[in-house]
Amino acid sequence: xxxxxxxxxxxxxxxxxxxxxxxxxxxxxxxxxxxxxxxxxxxxxxxxxxxxxxxxxxxxxxxxxxxxxxxxxxxxxxxxxxxxxxxxxxxxxxxxxxxxxxxxxxxxxxxxxxxxxxxxxxxxxxxxxxxxxxxxxxxxxxxxxxxxxxxxxxxxxxxxxxxxxxxxxxxxxxxxxxxxxxxxxxxxxxxxxxxxxxxxxxxxxxxxxxxxxxxxxxxxxxxxxxxxxxxxxxxxxxxxxxxxxxx
Amino acid sequence: xxxxxxxxxxxxxxxxxxxxxxxxxxxxxxxxxxxxxxxxxxxxxxxxxxxxxxxxxxxxxxxxxxxxxxxxxxxxxxxxxxxxxxxxxxxxxxxxxxxxxxxxxxxxxxxxxxxxxxxxxxxxxxxxxxxxxxxxxxxxxxxxxxxxxxxxxxxxxxxxxxxxxxxxxxxxxxxxxxxxxxxxxxxxxxxxxxxxxxxxxxxxxxxxxxxxxxxxxxxxxxxxxxxxxxxxxxxxxxxxxxxxxxxxxxxxxxxxxxxxxxxxxxxxxxxxxxxxxxxxxxxxxxxxxxxxxxxxxxxxxxxxxxxxxxxxxxxxxxxxxxxxx
Ligand SMILES: Nc1ncnc2c1ncn2[C@@H]1O[C@H](COP(=O)(O)OP(=O)(O)OP(=O)(O)O)[C@@H](O)[C@H]1O
Ligand SMILES: [Mg+2]
Numbered sequence: 001x002x003x004x005x006x007x008x009x010x011x012x013x014x015x016x017x018x019x020x021x022x023x024x025x026x027x028x029x030x031x032x033x034x035x036x037x038x039x040x041x042x043x044x045x046x047x048x049x050x051x052x053x054x055x056x057x058x059x060x061x062x063x064x065x066x067x068x069x070x071x072x073x074x075x076x077x078x079x080x081x082x083x084x085x086x087x088x089x090x091x092x093x094x095x096x097x098x099x100x101x102x103x104x105x106x107x108x109x110x111x112x113x114x115x116x117x118x119x120x121x122x123x124x125x126x127x128x129x130x131x132x133x134x135x136x137x138x139x140x141x142x143x144x145x146x147x148x149x150x151x152x153x154x155x156x157x158x159x160x161x162x163x164x165x166x167x168x169x170x171x172x173x174x175x176x177x178x179x180x181x182x183x184x185x186x187x188x189x190x191x192x193x194x195x196x197x198x199x200x201x202x203x204x205x206x207x208x209x210x211x212x213x214x215x216x217x218x219x220x221x222x223x224x225x226x227x228x229x230x231x232x233x234x235x236x237x238x239x240x241x242x243x244x245x246x247x
Numbered sequence: 248x249x250x251x252x253x254x255x256x257x258x259x260x261x262x263x264x265x266x267x268x269x270x271x272x273x274x275x276x277x278x279x280x281x282x283x284x285x286x287x288x289x290x291x292x293x294x295x296x297x298x299x300x301x302x303x304x305x306x307x308x309x310x311x312x313x314x315x316x317x318x319x320x321x322x323x324x325x326x327x328x329x330x331x332x333x334x335x336x337x338x339x340x341x342x343x344x345x346x347x348x349x350x351x352x353x354x355x356x357x358x359x360x361x362x363x364x365x366x367x368x369x370x371x372x373x374x375x376x377x378x379x380x381x382x383x384x385x386x387x388x389x390x391x392x393x394x395x396x397x398x399x400x401x402x403x404x405x406x407x408x409x410x411x412x413x414x415x416x417x418x419x420x421x422x423x424x425x426x427x428x429x430x431x432x433x434x435x436x437x438x439x440x441x442x443x444x445x446x447x448x449x450x451x452x453x454x455x456x457x458x459x460x461x462x463x464x465x466x467x468x469x470x471x472x473x474x475x476x477x478x479x480x481x482x483x484x485x486x487x488x489x490x491x492x493x494x495x496x497x498x499x500x501x502x503x504x505x506x507x508x509x510x511x512x513x514x515x516x517x518x519x520x521x522x523x524x525x526x527x528x529x530x531x532x533x534x535x536x537x538x539x540x541x542x543x544x545x546x547x548x549x550x551x552x553x554x555x556x557x558x559x560x561x562x563x564x565x566x567x568x569x570x571x572x
Contacts, residue, residue, distance in 0.1 A: 064441055064444070064445065083444075084441075084444040084445060085444050085447050088444065088447040094445055096441070101439070102435050102438035102439055102443075103567070104434070104438050104503070104564045104567065105434055109431065109434070112431055113431040113432070113434070113443070113446065116428045116431045116446070116447075120428060159442075163446060
């Protein structure tokens, strides 16, 4: 291993560092000067009311959209402004709030497509272990369009796992799924974090947030309004105001 | 990839079937008259052309309305290089024809395939139209009078050349799309481009690669066609009906399937010849194409091939691709 890459993976460079990013859409400031750094194996929850900029923040981190100002670093590498595919290959993977499976492909092909830019020789092996972990082996030959909503969420989650990234962003991956499937996803997150994978999860389900997140970041109208562990956040007046005050 | 080939009964049946078709096509010329042989040669060509269009239209999901341009580039490159002042032999002309078509595909696809499919559809159509008009006025293309090529009147040669070119196209596409990483990339970007990008797939590159491959195969058939017919003019090798026919053949046979375009190509070409020999011209052919498109889109979204092999995919694929426009 070269000294440069060794240095890039040493603890002084967090797997993901978001530095003062902002994003405007016309008159709206969707993300307003947000910073966030996450360590290896950490699970950070991103919560906030609808339209507070959570999904946009994920797009900025994963490259689907470019920040107007600020920087995104992965293991210390400044990837700001890079094309999405290149950022993805640097080790970040995301799910989408709106399901985005390859509907004309089977579950098997959806998972293999996720491995196509990685270690192809081990793709099948990785696919099998992901199928097993998520308990979807029985639908492997089904077209993605034939799956139930919950199964689609699982496959979408499976796709990011197959890639073996260092950072995984989950955008409401358990929204609207059966408790059994939610549990499968929770267990998988717990298992993967032990291997050093960093998670950012957007969640509206406070029980789940409490169960898996090491710490939380609360957004409102594009800004970070609070940070800390679950109990601190739960008793924070600004958070209560963000959730209750404006509806 | 570590896939273990297992000889299932299904695979054996399929292999036997393909073997039978190959043998039948190889010995066919011994049993038919020269008129029928010409129709068979044309059927092979159109099957290959449909296969080529399907790469970019059916797999990448970008509808090209300008493939006649690549057919024409192939035909004119071969015709021009075989004129007596240059005197190249036929096979030597194939390489420049393919290279030129790839260069043009990259030049058109590079900027337009980043955008929605409608821009690509319009750009390809406009380019083909421009090339057609240019060919009618330029000197070295022979203007409206066209160009004659050295005649090589050996129908067997052209039948087997088309057979090899067509078989190579289908086997190549099958290997590339169904048996390699490229196939996952291209189908993923067709179904969901942002998701494909988020998995590290360089979608803009893959799209242009697919267009270039499609263009190269189309040009190859244009080259063979020019030598076969010994005379070309702008409308015979760049007319819009060439593209129309490719599109309808793919829709009829099965968009985004490996064997559908072959089926659609052969069936539609035989229909075309039948109408031509029965009615003396092909005026009613274009309305028939229109009706076929409407019927397929409405009732048989996966084409005729879905009646024979594979399962029904519903309307997702065709609506996805049309939705890209
Ligand atoms: N592509 C876009 N163009 C214009 N405005 C956008 C775009 N994407 C997001 N926005 C706006 O930015 C703001 C933040 O949206 P975002 O989707 O990030 O919120 P969110 O926190 O994920 O909400 P939710 O909980 O409903 O998913 C909203 O006002 C939204 O309308
Ligand atoms: Mg959101």
